Amino acid sequence: MSHTHVAGAIHADVSVSGPGWLRRPTDVNALVDGLWSSGVRRRPDGELEVAGVPVTALAAEVGTPAYVFDEADLRERARGFAEAFAGWRVYYAGKSFLSKDVARWVVEEGLYLDVCTGGELAVALAAGIDPARIGFHGNNKSLAELQAALEAGVGRIIVDSFIEIARLAELAAARGVQAPVLVRVTAGVEAHTHEYIATAHEDQKFGFSIVTGDAMRAVEECLGAPGIDLRGIHSHIGSQIFETAGFEVAVRRTIGLLAAIAERTGQILPELDLGGGFGIAYTTLDDPRPAAELAEHLNAMVEAECRSTGLPRPELSIEPGRAISGPAALMLYEVGTVKPVVLAGGGVRTYVSVDGGMSDNIRTALYAAEYSATVANRASDAAPVLCRVVGKHCESGDIVVRDEFLPGDIAPGDLIAVPGAGAYARSMASNYNHVPRPPVVAVADGRWRTLLRRETVDDLLALDMG
Numbered sequence: 001m002s003h004t005h006v007a008g009a010i011h012a013d014v015s016v017s018g019p020g021w022l023r024r025p026t027d028v029n030a031l032v033d034g035l036w037s038s039g040v041r042r043r044p045d046g047e048l049e050v051a052g053v054p055v056t057a058l059a060a061e062v063g064t065p066a067y068v069f070d071e072a073d074l075r076e077r078a079r080g081f082a083e084a085f086a087g088w089r090v091y092y093a094g095k096s097f098l099s100k101d102v103a104r105w106v107v108e109e110g111l112y113l114d115v116c117t118g119g120e121l122a123v124a125l126a127a128g129i130d131p132a133r134i135g136f137h138g139n140n141k142s143l144a145e146l147q148a149a150l151e152a153g154v155g156r157i158i159v160d161s162f163i164e165i166a167r168l169a170e171l172a173a174a175r176g177v178q179a180p181v182l183v184r185v186t187a188g189v190e191a192h193t194h195e196y197i198a199t200a201h202e203d204q205k206f207g208f209s210i211v212t213g214d215a216m217r218a219v220e221e222c223l224g225a226p227g228i229d230l231r232g233i234h235s236h237i238g239s240q241i242f243e244t245a246g247f248e249v250a251v252r253r254t255i256g257l258l259a260a261i262a263e264r265t266g267q268i269l270p271e272l273d274l275g276g277g278f279g280i281a282y283t284t285l286d287d288p289r290p291a292a293e294l295a296e297h298l299n300a301m302v303e304a305e306c307r308s309t310g311l312p313r314p315e316l317s318i319e320p321g322r323a324i325s326g327p328a329a330l331m332l333y334e335v336g337t338v339k340p341v342v343l344a345g346g347g348v349r350t351y352v353s354v355d356g357g358m359s360d361n362i363r364t365a366l367y368a369a370e371y372s373a374t375v376a377n378r379a380s381d382a383a384p385v386l387c388r389v390v391g392k393h394c395e396s397g398d399i400v401v402r403d404e405f406l407p408g409d410i411a412p413g414d415l416i417a418v419p420g421a422g423a424y425a426r427s428m429a430s431n432y433n434h435v436p437r438p439p440v441v442a443v444a445d446g447r448w449r450t451l452l453r454r455e456t457v458d459d460l461l462a463l464d465m466g
Contacts, residue, residue, distance in 0.1 A: 013403070016387050018403040019370075021285040028375075028407045032254040034190055034281045034288075035372055037070035037328050038441065046379025048465055052434060052446035055332055055376045055415055062439050063454065064334040064415070065356035067426050074102070074328035075109050079422055081320050082110035087296075091135050092232040093276050093321025094120050095327075096423035099440065099451045106324065106334075112155070114319050118145040126150055135273075135319075139205050140164075143372035146171055150179060150184040158182045158204060158234050158273075165221050165228070165399075172227030182273055183208060185215040187253040189237045189246050206236070210257050213371060216369040216462030218259055229459040231256060232271025240279040240322070243286055247274060251301040251328075259309040268311065274298065280326040282420045283370045286322070295425035299415045322423035329440075331361065332376065333400070335414045338393070347366035350387045352406065356393010359432040361418075361425040365397045373401045376417035380407035389416060393433050426452070434460055 022454035039051035048055045051070050058068060081090045091114040092106040103124050105115055115121045116137035124134055124292045134155040136149045146168055149157055157179055159165050172179040186207035209216040215233070222230040235254045237246050254272055259269060278287045298318070306313050333354035340350050363369040373389055391398040401418060409424055429437045436455035441448050 001142075003261055013237070016185070019327065020286075022403055022405070023257075023284070025384055025405050028382070028405060029163070029379045031374065032284055032372065035283070036330070037073035037419075038076065039070040039073055040330065040417075040419075042379070047262050047379075048360040048374070048376040051135050051449050052329070053443045055417065058441065058448060059332060059334065059415055060192050061375075061448070062450070065354070065360055065438045066332050066454075067329050067360075067421060067440040068332055068448075069102075069329040069422060069440065069442045069451065071105065071328075071442045074237070074266050074300045075105055076323060077324045077328060078106045078109040080110050080291045081318075085316075085318060087316075088295075089275075089317040091276075091317060091319040092324055093319045094124065094279040095427060097325040097425075097440075100351050101442065101451050103127040112317075114321070114432040116273045117177070118142070118148055120152070121145070121148060121152065128348050131155065133188070134182055135182075143167060143171070143393040148176055150177060150353060152282070152285075154179050156182055156231065158184050159218070159222070160208075162221065164220065165218060165225060169227045170227035175228075177227065178229040179227060180229050180231050180343075182232050182271065183215065183222060183230070184234045184236070185210050185217045185218075185254065185257065186256060187237065187250040187252070190248045208254055209370040211320050213343060215257060215445060216260065216264065220265065221332070223265060224269060230269065232268075234275065236275030236319070237277060239277040242279045242286065244289070244294065248296060248301050248331040250274065251305055251437050253324060254307055254309060255302070255305040255314075256413045259311055259313065262311065269297065270315050271301075271317065271318035273319070276323075278320050279364075280322055283372050285370065291320075291323070311426030323343050326423035329420075329425075330422035331400075331418040331425065333389075333416045333418070335410060335416060337412060338410055350385050350406075352389045353392060354389060354400060356435075356438065357389070357393045357400060358395060359393060359430050359435045361400060361421065361430050362430070364399045365395070365403060365422055366428075368402075371404075371418050371420060373403045373406065373416050373418045375407055375410060375414050377415040380409055382407040382409035384408065385410075389418075393435070395432075431455075431460060 089112050091112040093114045104127050112133045114135045131152040132155040134154040136154050136160045139160040158192050184207040186209045208218045222228045235250050237250050337353045340348050358365045385408040387406045389401035439454035440452040442451050
């Protein structure tokens with residue numbers, strides 16, 4: 001299957017049989033376990049509800065498309081990580097999705113908060129989050145962003161270049177403060193889904209290489225810089241990770257670096273942040289690990305390496321984002337057109353066009369990401385048909401769900417729900433084709449409220465100074 005066509009990702013895919021992992025359902029109305037938030041159910045009449053609120057009522061009130069968060073589910077996932085990783089700092093990765101309410105929810109459930117731009121920091125501070133619970137990432141933080149972090153008193157600043165170390169040291173010294181710092185290192189490990197590679201992954205914009213010695217040099221510069229309080233090192237190996245083997249290599253190399261730092265400088269750095277990247281289930285192909293299992297494995301890895309090196313166990317951190325926000329939301333669309341298209345060889349692909357698309361979820365077009373979907377407003381007795389759910393944008397690669405079995409009687413006006421829409425959908429949304437971004441609503445205990453309102457055409461025109 002090709003994803004390299006110049007007209008857009010997936011445009012060159014001519015198969016109509018679907019991927020090998022996708023099975024024709026015996027019941028097209030059944031919800032697949034593990035894909036949906038805990039509050040999603042199908043009512044006796046076939047309609048979906050989220051935390052007791054029918055999706056047709058939501059669509060009538062807020063319109064479509066709309067991101068719909070299950071507040072209790074998100075809180076439960078945040079609390080689950082806090083409990084499983086007791087004794088660790090668990091930072092919620094705000095880049096996956098951030099609003100003032102979500103920032104408050106995760107902190108209320110015992111988490112810290114990870115931001116990577118001045119805008120995300122502003123949201124966190126506006127939400128009233130204690131700055132000491134905030135970690136600030138970014139490979140190219142501006143002077144203004146570094147100043148904002150110092151003025152706010154954020155808990156950790158993760159430095160990512162020699163230039164940034166010098167900038168931060170100068171700014172902190174001028175203010176008469178000590179900036180609490182982690183050095184982001186590249187451990188030579190890249191992990192995605194079920195695979196990892198343990199060598200030759202230094203060619204990226206993030207981090208200081210352990211292999212080349214840049215990580216040690218960065219540590220030494222931080223230790224010698226006025227205004228910098230070096231607390232430890234940070235590592236991040238990938239995203240949508242299901243297996244922990246890549247973390248085992250990263251733990252060995254980062255704790256090995258801590259041991260080398262202690263031997264060379266006499267300083268035992270007290271902290272190690274192992275990053276995030278824990279995967280979720282978008283389709284039946286995915287098999288994520290529970291937080292408790294992840295914690296068990298990571299704790300065992302750290303203990304083993306500390307015994308091997310003779311180092312005391314460091315203060316540990318992780319940064320789950322997608323694993324908390326992703327499964328907690330679904331995307332709700334309305335069908336506009338249904339178009340069976342006859343392909344070469346006589347095959348037929350059914351294109352189901354919805355009122356959103358790549359402007360509200362770019363991941364399918366950008367990464368060839370896989371998603372699932374179901375008709376949300378009713379049950380159906382029709383036989384399942386292999387469909388492609390597409391958006392309204394002027395791009396051939398504007399695909400929401402590449403392959404899914406939907407009922408053969410799907411029609412304009414039907415609602416489609418896409419699970420796993422809480423992470424990297426609204427946070428990566430755009431105004432492509434001048435389409436206003438959808439609202440984000442949260443549902444809890446049979447009631448809904450707006451977290452982020454729907455953009456309007458007036459919002460778009462307000463930016464146009466012509």
